[in-house]
Amino acid sequence: MSKGGLSAAEKRDLKIAFDKYDTNHNGKISRKELRKVFDAMHIEMDKKEVKDIFRENDKDANGQLDYKEFEQLFVSITTPPDDTSLLEAFKKYDKDGDEKLSRAEIKEVLLDMGQPMSDAGLHYLIEALDKDRDGKINFLGKYVRQRNILCLLSQSYIL
Numbered sequence: 001m002s003k004g005g006l007s008a009a010e011k012r013d014l015k016i017a018f019d020k021y022d023t024n025h026n027g028k029i030s031r032k033e034l035r036k037v038f039d040a041m042h043i044e045m046d047k048k049e050v051k052d053i054f055r056e057n058d059k060d061a062n063g064q065l066d067y068k069e070f071e072q073l074f075v076s077i078t079t080p081p082d083d084t085s086l087l088e089a090f091k092k093y094d095k096d097g098d099e100k101l102s103r104a105e106i107k108e109v110l111l112d113m114g115q116p117m118s119d120a121g122l123h124y125l126i127e128a129l130d131k132d133r134d135g136k137i138n139f140l141g142k143y144v145r146q147r148n149i150l151c152l153l154s155q156s157y158i159l
Contacts, residue, residue: 103136
């Protein structure tokens with residue numbers, strides 16, 4: 001993702017995902033369809049959370065998200081903090097100070113973010129971001145950003 005929004009490739013991937021989950025092909029995503037997107041990404045949200053995030057992003061209040069609203073939803077939930085804030089947050093969760101996040105530490109981060117993840121999603125996340133194959137995620141600003149995590153998950157599970 002570029003600083004001001006999605007890159008052309010990310011927009012293309014998001015449009016493919018939108019079209020896939022727009023099951024009735026009306027150019028809009030219902031709350032039920034959005035729930036399926038989150039389920040595919042292994043982002044566990046209860047009905048109230050999905051309802052709230054849906055309502056926040058349904059700008060015209062018509063009960064559906066058009067592509068522009070859907071895109072804005074993903075921009076808003078995937079825009080990361082700057083690297084300094086990210087490093088501070090990383091250190092907060094790095095309980096043993098080894099400059100890496102273990103499976104348990106990553107799970108805690110996701111829970112604190114209000115985005116619990118299934119074991120399968122967590123496994124994929126670690127596998128995708130574990131550059132040295134030690135089962136942990138090192139601090140690499142460009143990799144340990146929420147937006148990149150979601151992009152990695154969307155490429156694996158949504159498309």
